[in-house]
Amino acid sequence: MSDLDAFLSGDRPDDVVLFISDSYLDDDSRLREVGRETDGGVRVVVDGETGRSAFKAGTGMDAMAFAKEAMANEGEIAHTLDGGACPFADEDPEADHEVRFVFAFAEAQNEEVGGLYAEGDVVHAYAHCACGESYSHKWVVGTRSD
Structure with missing residues (x-):
């Protein structure tokens, strides 16, 4: 099992995932x-x-300041944590909406909190787009396979 697969299946709850695009990362x-x-x-x-x-x-x-900022906008981040669909693409279709970077972590199931957290461990993913906007996406571990 790859490191990413282990993370996405909830086996690495103390780890984080980072994705930095080629266009953003130095050679x-x-x-x-x-x-x-x-x-x-x-x-x-x-x-x-x-x-x-x-x-x-x-x-x-x-990382945490970025996550806090990105939480204000819900979008869709690829299950593989290396891409996404910017929620601002319709507002400015001429702009570049490629994901520049992603930061993700998992939070353990917490029935007291309710909602998604009562259903299982939750992956929190945050992306920054080339258009300058940031957005977030969260899901229960094991509910996505795209």
Whole structure:
């Protein structure tokens, strides 16, 4: 099972996933050495503390501040955490709406909170688009296969 598959199945709850697109990441970035190359960039699955530091190094942003900002806009982020559909694409169809980076973590099931959290572990994913907007998507582990 790959690191990503283990994360998406809830087996790595203390880890985070980072995706940085080729258009955003420097060619000589250390993330290219430690991550897995995808069609559009580099994806890494690492422990949470390392991941937050790597996110800051790769994007210049604090991971949790970015997540808080992105929560204001719901969009769709690919199950593979390396792409998405910007919710602002209809407002500005001429703009580039390619995902620049994604940050994701999982939160354990919590029946007291209710909603999705009562159904199982929840993946929280946050994306930043080339148009400058950020957005979020969350789902219960095991409910997506796209």
